[in-house]
Amino acid sequence: MNRLFSLAAAPLFAAAVFASSANADPIKDRQALMKDQGKTLGSITPIIKDEKPFDAELVMAALKHLNEDAQKIDIATLFPDGSDKGGETTAAPKIWEDKAGFEAALTKYKADATAAAAANPKDLESFKVVFNQVTENCGACHKSFRIKKD
Numbered sequence: 001m002n003r004l005f006s007l008a009a010a011p012l013f014a015a016a017v018f019a020s021s022a023n024a025d026p027i028k029d030r031q032a033l034m035k036d037q038g039k040t041l042g043s044i045t046p047i048i049k050d051e052k053p054f055d056a057e058l059v060m061a062a063l064k065h066l067n068e069d070a071q072k073i074d075i076a077t078l079f080p081d082g083s084d085k086g087g088e089t090t091a092a093p094k095i096w097e098d099k100a101g102f103e104a105a106l107t108k109y110k111a112d113a114t115a116a117a118a119a120n121p122k123d124l125e126s127f128k129v130v131f132n133q134v135t136e137n138c139g140a141c142h143k144s145f146r147i148k149k150d
């Protein structure tokens with residue numbers, strides 16, 4: 001009976017521990033955060049491309065959300081040592097070889113995201129400036145710290 005109980009309870013216990021851990025899987029967590037950023041950008045790029053009219057409210061909400069995501073990127077929890085392996089990841093080994101460089105790129109991105117959220121652009125022209133400033137970080141960091149998948 002005892003043995004039966006522990007057999008039945010073990011997976012439940014494991015699941016509970018897994019769910020309660022904030023970063024049970026840092027690779028999945030950071031990818032989910034990155035994907036959300038991509039989605040947020042996707043909601044405002046049609047405005048940049050002149051496919052949709054400028055919408056100050058939508059832009060503001062998107063920039064705010066992007067900044068929230070940016071501030072959630074924590075190197076210690078999302079890019080812990082060893083998490084260049086152990087799952088499907090495009091994170092480049094350079095993240096851990098050049099920690100100072102990665103941290104600098106992240107710090108700049110966070111500052112630009114905060115500035116973008118505070119800018120509150122009221123027209124397409126000012127929005128374009130803010131948009132370019134924040135999105136150049138995506139490309140720059142990916143170029144240095146992400147492995148290109150073919």
Ligand code: HEC
Nearest residue numbers: 031034035037038089090091105106109137138141145146
């Ligand atoms: C400081 C560095 C850095 C910045 C800034 C950054 N990224 Fe990333 N991004 C990464 C790394 C590293 C990965 C690879 C994560 C992995 O596969 O483990 C990644 C992966 C991604 C992915 C793929 C996620 C997946 O499911 O595999 C998307 C989408 C993405 N980033 C979007 C963005 C967007 C949009 C921005 C800017 C708004 C941005 N990123 C800014 C470092 C960065």
